[in-house]
Amino acid sequence: MNGPTATVERIGRIVLENVEELGRILLLFLSALSWMVRPPLKLHHILKQMEFVGVKSIFVVVLTGTFTGMVMALQGYHGFRMFAAESLVGSTVALGMTRELGPVLTSLMVTARAGSAMAAELGTMRVTEQIDALAVMAVNPVKHLIVPRLIAGVLMVPLLTVVSDFMGILGGYFVGVHILNINSGAFMKNIFKYVTLGDIYNGLAKAACFGLLMSLIGCYKGFNTRGGAEGVGRATTEAVVLASISILVSDYILTAIMF
Amino acid sequence: MIQLVDIHKSFGKQKVLDGLNLTVEEGKTTVIIGRSGGGKSVLLKHIIGLIRPDRGQVLVDGEDITLLNDKDLNEVRKKFGMLFQEAALFDSMNVAENVAFPLREHTKMSNEEIMDIVRNRLNAVGLSDVEEKMPSELSGGMRKRVGLARALAMQPQIILFDEPTTGLDPVMTEAINQLIIETQRAFNLTCVVISHDIQSVFEIGHRVAMLYEGRIIEYGTPEEVRASRNPVMVQFLAGSIEGPIQIL
Numbered sequence: 001m002n003g004p005t006a007t008v009e010r011i012g013r014i015v016l017e018n019v020e021e022l023g024r025i026l027l028l029f030l031s032a033l034s035w036m037v038r039p040p041l042k043l044h045h046i047l048k049q050m051e052f053v054g055v056k057s058i059f060v061v062v063l064t065g066t067f068t069g070m071v072m073a074l075q076g077y078h079g080f081r082m083f084a085a086e087s088l089v090g091s092t093v094a095l096g097m098t099r100e101l102g103p104v105l106t107s108l109m110v111t112a113r114a115g116s117a118m119a120a121e122l123g124t125m126r127v128t129e130q131i132d133a134l135a136v137m138a139v140n141p142v143k144h145l146i147v148p149r150l151i152a153g154v155l156m157v158p159l160l161t162v163v164s165d166f167m168g169i170l171g172g173y174f175v176g177v178h179i180l181n182i183n184s185g186a187f188m189k190n191i192f193k194y195v196t197l198g199d200i201y202n203g204l205a206k207a208a209c210f211g212l213l214m215s216l217i218g219c220y221k222g223f224n225t226r227g228g229a230e231g232v233g234r235a236t237t238e239a240v241v242l243a244s245i246s247i248l249v250s251d252y253i254l255t256a257i258m259f
Numbered sequence: 260m261i262q263l264v265d266i267h268k269s270f271g272k273q274k275v276l277d278g279l280n281l282t283v284e285e286g287k288t289t290v291i292i293g294r295s296g297g298g299k300s301v302l303l304k305h306i307i308g309l310i311r312p313d314r315g316q317v318l319v320d321g322e323d324i325t326l327l328n329d330k331d332l333n334e335v336r337k338k339f340g341m342l343f344q345e346a347a348l349f350d351s352m353n354v355a356e357n358v359a360f361p362l363r364e365h366t367k368m369s370n371e372e373i374m375d376i377v378r379n380r381l382n383a384v385g386l387s388d389v390e391e392k393m394p395s396e397l398s399g400g401m402r403k404r405v406g407l408a409r410a411l412a413m414q415p416q417i418i419l420f421d422e423p424t425t426g427l428d429p430v431m432t433e434a435i436n437q438l439i440i441e442t443q444r445a446f447n448l449t450c451v452v453i454s455h456d457i458q459s460v461f462e463i464g465h466r467v468a469m470l471y472e473g474r475i476i477e478y479g480t481p482e483e484v485r486a487s488r489n490p491v492m493v494q495f496l497a498g499s500i501e502g503p504i505q506i507l
């Protein structure tokens with residue numbers, strides 16, 4: 001076979017493979033859901049994952065949130081100064097952070113930190129037969145390994161987003177008021193005038209979706225690892241790439257629905 | 260009783276099991292021998308439902324486990340203990356927690372009771388003062404013995420051993436063989452053991468099964484198997500290069 005037929009065939013195969021993978025991810029999610037509602041859930045497993053995903057990500061999230069807010073203030077200032085509307089910098093930073101940058105940047109950072117680690121850890125457990133050992137001991141691996149990670153992802157990414165939002169606004173305030181000399185009262189007044197609770201809630205709802213995507217894809221890639229150390233490396237990379245893409249694409253879709 | 264009926268299993272183009280039939284008698288030790296890479300571990304994983312056959316039945320006490328869903332399979336697995344070829348210890352837990360794991364998951368015993376059992380099982384496999392070590396800090400043979408202690412922790416009715424003595428020194432090999440024999444006798448267990456060590460095979464086996472080219476080609480008591488005139492069997496037991504078993 002040659003020329004156009006071969007190309008069409010190749011494209012078709014790629015599409016099929018991706019659809020198939022999507023289906024398998026969905027099946028894993030459904031299976032995790034069904035185990036989630038079957039007691040007993042081990043609280044300490046969930047707490048351990050929440051600590052890993054949440055507590056240990058605080059530092060990077062604080063750092064990214066703060067600097068994002070600061071740079072937004074800086075960029076916004078130069079734009080708004082042309083219209084003598086410097087006091088809008090505060091509300092721009094706050095809206096940008098709560099609606100968009102808080103959830104997206106937080107979940108991307110958590111993907112890089114925790115999603116990759118989930119894929120690597122489960123991948124190693126897979127290739128060294130530890131997941132089989134769990135199954136043999138009549139402990140369902142989906143329930144034991146995946147359910148706590150999904151719960152941790154869904155709960156902790158929104159909480160981290162709150163931290164990120166807050167730090168971003170704080171960073172914006174610092175740059176706007178203390179460095180660029182915007183009037184502090186006007187800065188704050190505009191934030192309260194333009195940012196609604198709805199903006200914050202929608203941002204957090206997005207964050208919960210991203211947290212789910214991050215942990216689901218990390219777990220899926222780790223769980224289906226094949227072939228030794230190289231396979232674990234491949235699974236980790238694929239998890240980070242696929243989770244990041246999914247977060248960005250679903251961000252567009254969710255934004256189109258919400259706002 | 261465990262029955263494997265007409266099991267076929269391929270990985271891609273490679274046919275590993277090809278119409279295999281085997282009955283594992285209750286309360287007896289069945290040893291499976293065969294060439295390296297011949298599919299012994301794959302066979303063992305079929306018995307406990309880790310691998311599903313392409314075709315065929317795996318009957319555990321009359322129930323075909325290839326048809327069960329995750330939840331029912333879980334129930335059947337509670338009857339089993341298994342030692343993996345590479346031990347498969349949880350590397351996030353220390354030795355004591357590895358052995359305690361099935362007890363913590365499936366019993367309501369207190370921590371002291373569990374730790375008593377853990378020490379007892381570790382002593383039985385010739386290990387002491389390793390409770391606090393992590394699996395990565397153990398030698399290969401020690402890891403295998405911790406895996407053995409973990410498989411014995413729950414006192415299951417059926418135990419599957421994938422090469423329990425490979426990598427152990429002669430004295431320890433003998434000690435583990437004795438442990439398998441004594442435990443099997445004491446609780447009238449059904450054991451399936453994969454072994455490459457011909458001496459151990461005849462020492463612990465009530466039945467010996469030879470896996471060759473995806474089927475059981477020879478099955479019987481150790482005496483029967485030793486007296487076999489099947490050229491494959493003769494070559495395998497003699498460990499000779501000449502014969503029907505091709506090196507390449």
Ligand SMILES: Nc1ncnc2c1ncn2[C@@H]1O[C@H](COP(=O)(O)OP(=O)(O)OP(=O)(O)O)[C@@H](O)[C@H]1O
Binds near residue numbers: 275299
């Ligand atoms: N998950 C798998 N995917 C693909 N091929 C596999 C898989 N598991 C086993 N195989 C193949 O099946 C064959 C039998 O493997 P198996 O591990 O059962 O051998 P074995 O008899 O236990 O050998 P050894 O005595 O060396 O442990 C091998 O050729 C192996 O490559």
Ligand SMILES: [Mg+2]
Binds near residue numbers: 299300301344421
């Ligand atoms: Mg093997």
